[in-house]
Amino acid sequence: MDEQRRSHERLPEALIDFYGLAPLPREGGRFRRTWAGPERPDGRPEGSAIVMLLTDEPGDFSALHRLPTDEIWHFYRGDPLTLFLLPESGGAAEGGGLPEGGGTARTVVLGPDVLAGQHVQFTVPAGTWMAAEVAEGGSWSLFGCTMAPGFTFEDYEHGDAAELAARFPQEAARITALSRP
DSSP: OOHHHHHHHHHHHHHHHHHTOEEOTTTOSEEEEEEEOOBOTTSOBSOEEEEEEEESSTTOSEEEEEOSSOEEEEEEEESOEEEEEEOSSOOOBTTBOOOTTOOSOEEEEESSOGGGTOBSEEEEOTTOEEEEEEOTTOOEEEEEEEESSOOOGGGOEEOOHHHHHHHSGGGHHHHHHTOOO
8 A cells, every 4th residue: 555545544533633523413424613603683603614524434424414504515625425415395506406396316426526527515405305425435525514594403304214215215225324313
């Protein structure tokens, strides 16, 4: 194994230490909130941003969930990340997102090779079920998510694998693999 590959494999631990990443409850992965805007009258921050790390370790994925506002995903470094999307309803979003009337599952790849169709930034529309994992063959991915208004844990709706698999039977295996009780 060459030195560059060894360095790539050791980097996740260094990033966890550098950013002070901690396990993200229920959803999975390791994260840290890096910014929250001023509090609004409803108690939510004006906006928020996190940095997050996923690895290819068994069980290390962002479980199916949805949020009430658009969420912008940003790729930073490492290996590509697959973002699995199940639309609640149609609707287009600026700078990416699901097509108008999109009622089927979609996989988007976040990564550095934009000329090959990967995205360095992708907007997941409000209400879309989403999950993420390191792309096949990769070992880790560092990315971020931004929301406005900002995220609160009360916003997070955890996906029910049986319910989602019944609605999207052609995706049942992937739904099960990207869900947690």
